[in-house]
Amino acid sequence: MEPLQSLATPFNELESKLKPFFDNKFWKVRLLFLALAISVTTLLAFNFILVDKGLRNLYQEMRHPGSIGGFFWDDIIKQGADPLTPQDYEPGSHEANQTFRITIPLIARVLHLNVAGLYVLHVLMGLLFLWFVIEVVYGILKDKILTFYFITGFTAIYAGANFYINFLGHCDIFPFCFMILMWYYRNPLLILLFSQLAFWCDERAIINSTYIGLLYLMPLVQNWIKQGNLNLKLIPLSAIVLVISAGLYIVIRSWLASSYGLKVGHDNDLSRKTITWSLSIIGDKFTRGLEGFWLLIFAGITVLVLRRDWWMLVLLGGCMLATGAIAIMVADGTRSLSFGFCMFFFLLMILKEHIAQKELRYLLIVSTLLSLMLPMSFP
Numbered sequence: 001m002e003p004l005q006s007l008a009t010p011f012n013e014l015e016s017k018l019k020p021f022f023d024n025k026f027w028k029v030r031l032l033f034l035a036l037a038i039s040v041t042t043l044l045a046f047n048f049i050l051v052d053k054g055l056r057n058l059y060q061e062m063r064h065p066g067s068i069g070g071f072f073w074d075d076i077i078k079q080g081a082d083p084l085t086p087q088d089y090e091p092g093s094h095e096a097n098q099t100f101r102i103t104i105p106l107i108a109r110v111l112h113l114n115v116a117g118l119y120v121l122h123v124l125m126g127l128l129f130l131w132f133v134i135e136v137v138y139g140i141l142k143d144k145i146l147t148f149y150f151i152t153g154f155t156a157i158y159a160g161a162n163f164y165i166n167f168l169g170h171c172d173i174f175p176f177c178f179m180i181l182m183w184y185y186r187n188p189l190l191i192l193l194f195s196q197l198a199f200w201c202d203e204r205a206i207i208n209s210t211y212i213g214l215l216y217l218m219p220l221v222q223n224w225i226k227q228g229n230l231n232l233k234l235i236p237l238s239a240i241v242l243v244i245s246a247g248l249y250i251v252i253r254s255w256l257a258s259s260y261g262l263k264v265g266h267d268n269d270l271s272r273k274t275i276t277w278s279l280s281i282i283g284d285k286f287t288r289g290l291e292g293f294w295l296l297i298f299a300g301i302t303v304l305v306l307r308r309d310w311w312m313l314v315l316l317g318g319c320m321l322a323t324g325a326i327a328i329m330v331a332d333g334t335r336s337l338s339f340g341f342c343m344f345f346f347l348l349m350i351l352k353e354h355i356a357q358k359e360l361r362y363l364l365i366v367s368t369l370l371s372l373m374l375p376m377s378f379p
Contacts, residue, residue: 006077011365015145022144028134032127039155039372043165046375052167054308058086059119062116062146072169076207080105084260094170096265100253104171117165122173125252126163129177130155132184140348143357144366150348157291158376159338165376172335175201182212183342188241195245204339206246207326210319211342213242225311271329278328288377289327292370293344299363303354316346334377 021030044051057068065074075095075320080085083105089096098296138147154160163173178198182191198205214373215238256262278285288293297320303316304313305354323340327333351360 007101008365018145018148022254022315024149026143028131029140031144031151032130032134035152035155036130039161039376042156042163043161043376046373047165054165054167058119062114062119065115066359070168072171073118076105076169077108077113077115077170078117080107080109084262085255086261086263088267091265092267092270093265099262099264100256103197103201104174107174119167122171124125124175125165126173127161129180130160132177132180133160134179136184136345137348140345140352141360146357146361149364149368150344151293153364153371154344156368156371156376157293157338158289159341161376162335162338170332170335172202172338174198175205175339176226176243178343179205179209179212179339179342182209182242183345184321186216186236186238187235189240190203191238192245195242197248199245199249202339202356203264203324204336206249207322208319208339208342209246210322211340211346212291213341214237214315214319214346216242221311221315229245274331275329278333280330282328285327286337287334288374291366291374291376292372293369295363295367296344296347296351299355300350303350307354312350316343349352 021027021034024030030374042242042339057071061073063075072094075098079098079102084201087095087099104118107121113121118292130151134147138144138148138339141147158166159176161168166172175198178194180192180202182198185191185194195205195209198209202286204377218234219236220231220234223234238295285309301313301317304310304316319320319341320323320340323337326339328335330336351363355363
């Protein structure tokens with residue numbers, strides 16, 4: 001009688017080949033490009049029409065800037081040439097929301113980039129972003145195979161694939177990259193630099209920097225829980241700088257609005273309709289935003305509830321609720337949810353500490369397979 005086969009058998013065989021493949025000083029490079037090879041292949045299989053048409057239109061946009069409706073690369077370049085002059089865009093449009101998102105236009109101006117050059121920089125920023133994601137995730141998991149599973153799944157969802165698949169010109173990879181650098185580096189001056197760069201890319205970076213602030217404050221929170229008293233002396237300078245940076249953004253933005261007449265073109269009626277529409281399809285909207293990685297969220301929350309870790313549940317849950325609320329308020333739910341990618345690092349910390357390695361392995365495998373199977377939907 002033949003022995004029963006385990007569903008994990010194919011992955012056991014895969015891992016037996018991955019271990020020697022990653023036993024190399026350039027293992028991070030190998031991991032990154034192998035994960036991308038897998039996720040790009042599935043993306044082409046399930047989104048081929050979208051990718052094919054989109055990349056063809058991007059090529060036309062490169063040849064004839066501004067010729068393709070719904071593409072924003074040329075608008076970014078034009079904004080960089082004259083960032084302090086109010087523009088007359090339709091209220092509620094993406095272009096109208098770009099008024100104070102000046103980091104990328106100024107980068108394009110300083111580097112004298114055209115549409116093709118800006119897209120190439122976009123891709124390079126994505127590779128840099130993924131490199132630091134590998135650094136962070138491996139620092140948590142301490143396991144190359146588990147890191148590979150996570151990165152493969154991560155590059156199959158918008159948060160990890162937008163640097164090449166978002167050909168429209170939203171340029172989300174820039175704030176994502178600045179945010180991961182804020183997570184990785186704790187130097188106050190670098191935090192001030194990267195936070196300002198991120199905040200002036202997109203306002204959603206401010207809301208989702210709460211995850212990074214929570215990371216900085218974790219020693220203070222843990223000491224408070226253990227000893228029952230709040231020692232304000234333990235507040236790290238990095239957290240203070242992050243708060244100052246957010247305040248600085250608000251002050252400068254208010255000054256630009258009053259001095260130059262800059263404003264965001266809101267459409268209140270459209271906003272109400274967007275919220276109503278989002279609530280009517282909230283399940284679909286949220287599922288498509290994070291795909292298989294919802295399993296990590298559910299597993300992490302379950303662990304916190306079972307352990308009665310109410311403080312962590314409230315703090316991390318509050319950050320996640322803020323991310324979700326913004327996604328409901330805007331039409332581009334997938335993009336908005338993806339700004340909260342730092343939540344996954346917290347969830348990995350929780351799961352790594354409190355569940356068995358074998359269980360974490362299965363969880364990462366299943367979440368990755370689901371993400372690879374589901375077609376990407378954005379914005």
